[in-house]
Amino acid sequence: xxxxxxxxxxxxxxxxxxxxxxxxxxxxxxxxxxxxxxxxxxxxxxxxxxxxxxxxxxxxxxxxxxxxxxxxxxxxxxxxxxxxxxxxxxxxxxxxxxxxxxxxxxxxxxxxxxxxxxxxxxxxxxxxxxxxxxxxxxxxxxxxxxxxxxxxxxxxxxxxxxxxxxxxxxxxxxxxxxxxxxxxxxxxxxxxxxxxxxxxxxxxxxxxxxxxxxxxxxxxxxxxxxxxxxxxxxxxxxxxxxxxxxxxxxxxxxxxxxxxxxxxxxxxxxxxxxxxxxxxxxxxxxxxxxxxxxxxxxxxxxxxxxxxxxxxxxxxxxxxxxxxxxxxxxxxxxxxxxxxxxxxxxxxxxxxxxxxxxxxxxxxxxxxxxxxxxxxxxxxxxxxxxxxxxxxxxxxxxxxxxxxxxxxxxxxxxxxxxxxxxxxxxx
Ligand SMILES: [Cu+2]
Numbered sequence: 001x002x003x004x005x006x007x008x009x010x011x012x013x014x015x016x017x018x019x020x021x022x023x024x025x026x027x028x029x030x031x032x033x034x035x036x037x038x039x040x041x042x043x044x045x046x047x048x049x050x051x052x053x054x055x056x057x058x059x060x061x062x063x064x065x066x067x068x069x070x071x072x073x074x075x076x077x078x079x080x081x082x083x084x085x086x087x088x089x090x091x092x093x094x095x096x097x098x099x100x101x102x103x104x105x106x107x108x109x110x111x112x113x114x115x116x117x118x119x120x121x122x123x124x125x126x127x128x129x130x131x132x133x134x135x136x137x138x139x140x141x142x143x144x145x146x147x148x149x150x151x152x153x154x155x156x157x158x159x160x161x162x163x164x165x166x167x168x169x170x171x172x173x174x175x176x177x178x179x180x181x182x183x184x185x186x187x188x189x190x191x192x193x194x195x196x197x198x199x200x201x202x203x204x205x206x207x208x209x210x211x212x213x214x215x216x217x218x219x220x221x222x223x224x225x226x227x228x229x230x231x232x233x234x235x236x237x238x239x240x241x242x243x244x245x246x247x248x249x250x251x252x253x254x255x256x257x258x259x260x261x262x263x264x265x266x267x268x269x270x271x272x273x274x275x276x277x278x279x280x281x282x283x284x285x286x287x288x289x290x291x292x293x294x295x296x297x298x299x300x301x302x303x304x305x306x307x308x309x310x311x312x313x314x315x316x317x318x319x320x321x322x323x324x325x326x327x328x329x330x331x332x333x334x335x336x337x338x339x340x341x342x343x344x345x346x347x348x349x350x351x352x353x354x355x356x357x358x359x360x361x362x363x364x365x366x367x368x369x370x371x372x373x374x375x376x377x378x379x380x381x382x383x384x385x386x387x388x389x390x391x392x393x394x395x396x397x398x399x400x401x402x403x404x405x406x407x408x409x410x411x412x413x414x415x416x417x418x419x420x421x422x423x424x425x426x427x
Contacts, residue, residue, distance in 0.1 A: 040176040043094055043239065045190040046226040046397070047218040051091035051171075059100045059146070062093060064115070066137075066159070066169065067108035070203070073214055074221045074310055075375045079196060080203045081168035082109060082159075088219050089192040090171025093157065095149060097177050102146040105137060112136035113164060115145065117173065118283070119155040119263050122147040128160055152177035153265035154190075154239040154285040166207040168194065168219070170243040181266060185289060186234035191217050193280060193302070193395060195244040200311070210245065213311040215302065215395040221310050223372060223392035227380040228300070228399040230292040231407050236399065237289045238300070242280040248307065248395060251277040252290065253298040261287030277303060292401040297384060302395035310393045327357060331367040379413035 042050075053060045069083040084090030095101055107113050114137055116128035126147045127133040137143045152175045159169035172190045194216045197209030217225050230236045237260070240250055258272035263285035278286045301308060350369060356362045369390035373381070376389055383406065392398075402410065 040180045041185060041188045043092060043172070043174045043188045043190050044228075045092040045172060045192070045218060046228060047220050047224075048087055048089055048171075048190075048192070049091045051085070051093045053101075056102075059102050060095060062101065062103045063106070064090070064103055065106045065108055066113050071168070071219055072224075073196070073216055073219065074224055075372055077198070077214070077221075077311075078203060079198050079205060079214070081196075081205060082164060083168060084171055087171075088168035089194065090157065090169065092172040092174060092190055094174045094176065097149060097152040097175050100146075100148045102144055104142055104144045106142040107137045107139055109164075110139055112138050113159050113161065113169075114143075115157050116160040117145070117147075117155065117157050119151075119153075119265075119285075120147070120149065120173070121151060122149075130160060149175050151175055151265055153261055154241065154263065154287050156192075156241055156243065156263075156285065158243055163207040165243055166195075166245070167205060170194070170241075172239070172241060174239070177266075181260070183235055183289075185237040187228070187230050187292075188237045188239070189228050190239045191241070191300075191397070192219070193217065193240065193242040193244060193248050193250075194219065195246060198311075212245070215307045215309075217395055217397050221394055222301075222396035223376045223389035225392075225397035226378060227297065227397060229380060229407060229410060230399055230401050232292060232295050232401050232403045234292050235289060236292050237287060239285060239287050240278070240280050241285045242282055244282060246304070246307075247279055247281045248302040249277050249279045249304065250286070250300065250395075251303045252288075252300050252399070254294050254296060255290045255292070255298065257288040257290035259286055260289045261285070292399070295401050295403055297388070297398045297400045300397050300399055307395045308393055328352060328367075331363060335367050335370065379410055379417050382410050382413055 051062050051064070053062045055061070064084050067083060067086065069081060069086045069088055070078050071081050071083070071088045072078045081088045093103075103115075105113075105115055112130070114128045114130045114134060117126065124133055126145050128145070130136040134143070155173040155175060157171050157173050158165055170192060172192060174190065195212040196214035196216065197206040197212050198204070198214055199206065214221060228236075238257075239261075241263075242248055256274040256276055257278070258274065259267060259278055260272065261267050263283070278288055280286045350366065352363070352366050353359075356366070371387040371390040373384070373387065373389050380400070381388070
């Protein structure tokens, strides 16, 4: 679902100004978002697709397949995770408050599973709790979940087995209100936070580990995360969901936001106050909104220092890396050697002091910056300064607040690149 369509749609809706026109517009749209009104901007989940549906006797019918998949989470790291429909996190489900929906889960995993609809007020039999509300769904079998949604907000679906969760089995479940909340937003983005413990030269996450070396937004670590695009002066909503083992303080640069919702739905305006870091705890969603007032490529990232890094151990393979008695020559030599194996086009050491080697603790971040602009290039990165990717690592993305002309230029490039690059990071 492109931002451009959202904009055109918002503009037309504003001009038309009545629900009938909105419904007409909705009917002309391809059925991927599940929306039938244009008063809510569809949610865009960068690097993750929406789940399509069909309609049978007024019921929206979705098909989910639980299956293993290989997911490239960084240019030099592909992991074996468990997915829905080959997507990790699973495809985003978007429906309207009041919809009758049926979701058929087919289990292609080597073990039993079930799906829990997190936060939804639905009949007990649909709760997805193995042995309690249902029998586990055996490998090769399927089960239909069917219910009417009466809430609106940011919810999610996940396997109720903890280790399957840590293998990646979670997705966003967006319920749109009949009329957009006020103030209406121009851009609406979903971000799923996940953690992985994957040993060097391995591809299977260790779901029993308490120490994580890979941190992802929507299944990819920066700089592979697709930047969010916002028009200068627009109102932006971020729906941030955490299903991992750690809490993540998510920070936005250059702007203040307000928390307008949680995993329980919309928060009353009387509870809003300015912030720029929101703690998203495990199994929580935090919905934040801000006015994109200042042009720039503003970071959105977890502020835990170790969550702002990527593991480089895989690059080392069986080579030794030396961190003691380091000299610039040795350090640069090591980094050049690592970069060749990806390959990165460029190694970008920032300047160091002449006496650096005599300072206890050196080096810390020196030599660790590796620019890979061309490796992760896509329309959304167009126009960023050279070596922009050197400082992008871990749970990190950016919102590019762009003046009209630059915004349109990137949208034109996205259109030209077509659907292929729109989800180009999925493996
Ligand atoms: Cu974090």
